[in-house]
Amino acid sequence: MNDTLSAVLKTLNERQYQAVTHNPEIPLQILAGPGSGKTKVLTSRVAYLVQEHKLRPSDICAVTFTNKAASEMRERLNLLIGEEQTKKLRLGTFHALCARFLRQWGKTIGLTDRFTICDADESKKIITNLLKAYDGQLKARRLTLQPGEVLSSISNAKAKGLSSADLFAQAENDIHQIIAELYASYTEALKKMNALDFDDLLVYGVRLYDKEPTLAAWCQHVLVDEFQDTNSMQYRLMLQLAAIHRCVSVVGDPDQSIYGWRAADVGNISAMQKNFTDCKQIMLEHNYRSTGAILGASIAIVSQDTSRIQKALVTDHAQGTKPALLTFAIEQTEANFIAKEIKRLVACSGGMLSWKDFAILLRFNALSRTLEAALQKESIPNRVLAGHKFFERLEIKDILAYLQLIDNPNYVPAFSRAINVPSRSIGEKTIAAVLEAAASREKSPMELLEGIYEGRYPDVKPAVKGKIREFIPLHQQLRTMANEGGAVPDLIRHIITATRYEDHLRKTQPDWDTRWENVQELINYAQQFDQDPEDIVELPSVEGEDGAPETPLRLFLQASMLSTDTESDDDKNKDTNKVVLSTCHAAKGLEWPVVFVPGVEQGIFPFYRNDDVAEERRLLYVACTRAQAFLYVSYCSKRMTAGEIKDRTISDFISKIPADQKKVFDKAAPIVGPKCIEEVAKVLRRDPPDTDIVEKATKEFGSFAPPRENLLDPNANIYKNTIRGPGSHLAFSSSRNTEPATFQPARMAGIASIANPYPTRSSSQPPPPSQSQPQTPHPLMAWASNKPKSASGPKKFRPMPSSSQPPAGATATLSTFQSTSIDSLKAMKNLGATETAGAPDMVALGRGAGTKRLGMGFSAGGYKPPSKRAKQE
DNA sequence: TCGCAATCCATTTTT
DNA sequence: TGGATTGCGA
Numbered sequence: 001m002n003d004t005l006s007a008v009l010k011t012l013n014e015r016q017y018q019a020v021t022h023n024p025e026i027p028l029q030i031l032a033g034p035g036s037g038k039t040k041v042l043t044s045r046v047a048y049l050v051q052e053h054k055l056r057p058s059d060i061c062a063v064t065f066t067n068k069a070a071s072e073m074r075e076r077l078n079l080l081i082g083e084e085q086t087k088k089l090r091l092g093t094f095h096a097l098c099a100r101f102l103r104q105w106g107k108t109i110g111l112t113d114r115f116t117i118c119d120a121d122e123s124k125k126i127i128t129n130l131l132k133a134y135d136g137q138l139k140a141r142r143l144t145l146q147p148g149e150v151l152s153s154i155s156n157a158k159a160k161g162l163s164s165a166d167l168f169a170q171a172e173n174d175i176h177q178i179i180a181e182l183y184a185s186y187t188e189a190l191k192k193m194n195a196l197d198f199d200d201l202l203v204y205g206v207r208l209y210d211k212e213p214t215l216a217a218w219c220q221h222v223l224v225d226e227f228q229d230t231n232s233m234q235y236r237l238m239l240q241l242a243a244i245h246r247c248v249s250v251v252g253d254p255d256q257s258i259y260g261w262r263a264a265d266v267g268n269i270s271a272m273q274k275n276f277t278d279c280k281q282i283m284l285e286h287n288y289r290s291t292g293a294i295l296g297a298s299i300a301i302v303s304q305d306t307s308r309i310q311k312a313l314v315t316d317h318a319q320g321t322k323p324a325l326l327t328f329a330i331e332q333t334e335a336n337f338i339a340k341e342i343k344r345l346v347a348c349s350g351g352m353l354s355w356k357d358f359a360i361l362l363r364f365n366a367l368s369r370t371l372e373a374a375l376q377k378e379s380i381p382n383r384v385l386a387g388h389k390f391f392e393r394l395e396i397k398d399i400l401a402y403l404q405l406i407d408n409p410n411y412v413p414a415f416s417r418a419i420n421v422p423s424r425s426i427g428e429k430t431i432a433a434v435l436e437a438a439a440s441r442e443k444s445p446m447e448l449l450e451g452i453y454e455g456r457y458p459d460v461k462p463a464v465k466g467k468i469r470e471f472i473p474l475h476q477q478l479r480t481m482a483n484e485g486g487a488v489p490d491l492i493r494h495i496i497t498a499t500r501y502e503d504h505l506r507k508t509q510p511d512w513d514t515r516w517e518n519v520q521e522l523i524n525y526a527q528q529f530d531q532d533p534e535d536i537v538e539l540p541s542v543e544g545e546d547g548a549p550e551t552p553l554r555l556f557l558q559a560s561m562l563s564t565d566t567e568s569d570d571d572k573n574k575d576t577n578k579v580v581l582s583t584c585h586a587a588k589g590l591e592w593p594v595v596f597v598p599g600v601e602q603g604i605f606p607f608y609r610n611d612d613v614a615e616e617r618r619l620l621y622v623a624c625t626r627a628q629a630f631l632y633v634s635y636c637s638k639r640m641t642a643g644e645i646k647d648r649t650i651s652d653f654i655s656k657i658p659a660d661q662k663k664v665f666d667k668a669a670p671i672v673g674p675k676c677i678e679e680v681a682k683v684l685r686r687d688p689p690d691t692d693i694v695e696k697a698t699k700e701f702g703s704f705a706p707p708r709e710n711l712l713d714p715n716a717n718i719y720k721n722t723i724r725g726p727g728s729h730l731a732f733s734s735s736r737n738t739e740p741a742t743f744q745p746a747r748m749a750g751i752a753s754i755a756n757p758y759p760t761r762s763s764s765q766p767p768p769p770s771q772s773q774p775q776t777p778h779p780l781m782a783w784a785s786n787k788p789k790s791a792s793g794p795k796k797f798r799p800m801p802s803s804s805q806p807p808a809g810a811t812a813t814l815s816t817f818q819s820t821s822i823d824s825l826k827a828m829k830n831l832g833a834t835e836t837a838g839a840p841d842m843v844a845l846g847r848g849a850g851t852k853r854l855g856m857g858f859s860a861g862g863y864k865p866p867s868k869r870a871k872q873e
Numbered sequence: 874t875c876g877c878a879a880t881c882c883a884t885t886t887t888t
Numbered sequence: 889t890g891g892a893t894t895g896c897g898a
Contacts, residue, residue, distance in 0.1 A: 066888075095888050198888050261886065364885045369890095427874050562888075585886045642883045643889050726874080768879080863882060 025274035034625035035289025046786040047080040057088035067224035098205035118195040124414040158199035159263035202233040209240035225254030231263040291320025302621035308574035323631035325665035333372035348672040350689030359592040385582035395515040397670035422504035433460040488526040584623040595627035618807040
């Protein structure tokens, strides 16, 4: 066992240690509450298996729920067992692992190795086309059927292992029957174009091991993270992988099961106990993340679920600040409050908290609009987690379509897209004609076009021959390049040159410049991928059944299709100091010192379209348990819904908390004084801020008191009575009635800027004293002096001027690391870490409040929120 | 086939 | 309210 691992083992509590070192031969279930260090345990267990039990990494299969979790695990393991070993692990999502297995052994069940992975968008398009055949029938019966509906029904069926015949047999009405029929024709369509959708990866994976169980012989140990969110196909896969050696470790938390809508089945936890009768269960109930008060409130919420398995959750942390439960008149007020409150906490903490320490967690993405606007208005840098994904952007899909088509000329979605990009005046009609003609000759659409081009086949009805003069030779060239093992970046460059893609973007897209940058980023990604391909470890080969050697192109396409969050492997985003806006779902597994959960209203929590109320409750629980030190739950009495302002009521999840537990929330935002901050520093394991700064700021601020009155009045100046002294001119600007700002000259430049956390946008206000202390800019200066952007100002993210970077050599001290973070592992490894005195490293506050969505992750500059058409088609 | 304008519609979560 | 879809004319 190496030093790093033994150092980590020493940091574990008894239960954690027990879990890590548990006999590998005996199946293990770890039920781990939020913040109980489950990832640490799982990772350490892998390391332990390798180092103590001498398992070969290539014989270990570790499954995560997201790619992000996989790369986080990979990163931790790099430190624990070294990159060399980590690379050999079979680590990834079920989907990614299955893709790998199927490439290798797919022939066993009649798949070709050339299959294309079809993403949800493309699936939807296929369904939309198939649905057309039912137009008349549906209309006649006055029924409507959305493609999305059909798709999710099919997806659900697949996740449960139901065939179209099964679905048909179960059908209770016409709609069900039609869906079952569509399922059948969809399956056939995919088969014809040699494509697998996401669910198919699992379905065929299971089929593979059903047919050939020995193919799992390599697998000495299976580990599954987020086990409560596995669906029945995934569970079956786990069983199959474990069938031979029966060594399994899973980690999960039934309270955090929030993917039922994706056919996840918590029942797998008890199913596992039946399948492995000797299964050992270890509970991790010690929370290292949150204060007692936050845990108390969270438990008060989740324990309303009477069917829930009782589980304790304890913490060593202080009770801390009570979570706030706030009411607002309307969403704008709520959003404005949150923005101001973020600034207040940054100020009151003397800069110990910075933008990146705040998260606003939402039930659904659309709620972010008001908040983005409010943050923007306050010049608070922010980013939307998830949002639009890089690989879903129009310009990226255009290029990918060409690449997919080279790899698989039968893949209709790629064909339909590439053929008319840039526009060759080949529309829907023509494409339909080509597809039909191709089908009748049993050729791929590309083969047919080549035939037409060479005059071997007659042209189709809307003539196409003249329009493909350049397209066909281009395609042939690309195919040759690819077959000869050409590098993907070269292929892409060839595509964009030959199609004059840049011109095309310029002509068709208003924001062509950022799109063009994204294309460049795609090339970069491909380049990087070429040098450092994942999946290099061979799976055992099967006589005569192995897949063809992977071309760089195929590996690239597979990774692209399966990659959702590209940001994780992109370091650029890691150190961005921004407030995070995220859905509650996407926040799973993450934590922040301060968390806001707005919109806790009936209809949103629980979401009105979800029948599974218990799941919605757990979702709120997940959101609340992300918070380390401060938690704000809020709701509005009115909210704009469906274009109309409607009355709203507080969520049952809050109002139905039994009376004796009601005190878990405070009806007002907390008073954040020096003592509170000291406690927070402890919880966050950070150095407390300079008491001088806090004291001075406190004085200037009066009481550090939050707004306490009349939140229900949309025009209320909620800060009016709580901020005194120089701060009093800082009228809270709600939507309309901004009080006239009477400026009081700053007394001392440095302090004034601290005391002025709420700069108004009023034109009567002179510019803040920003240049006053260039040598030692106070942390708070950055935002305090951050001039509001003009209303129509550029939305682009501007990189920080180098002058505001942290001073060279400023390294975080050991104590600032959070105990279980990657950083701390690095720290343990790198014991030479420099200690730096004093100054909190908060200088790097971002300027310019550009919203940057994380999903794209590639270009550091210039992402614009997706425009209407960005969504492509 | 494409671009613009009128119209309609209604707010989820993601591998 | 904004956005997405549909329908029309060039």
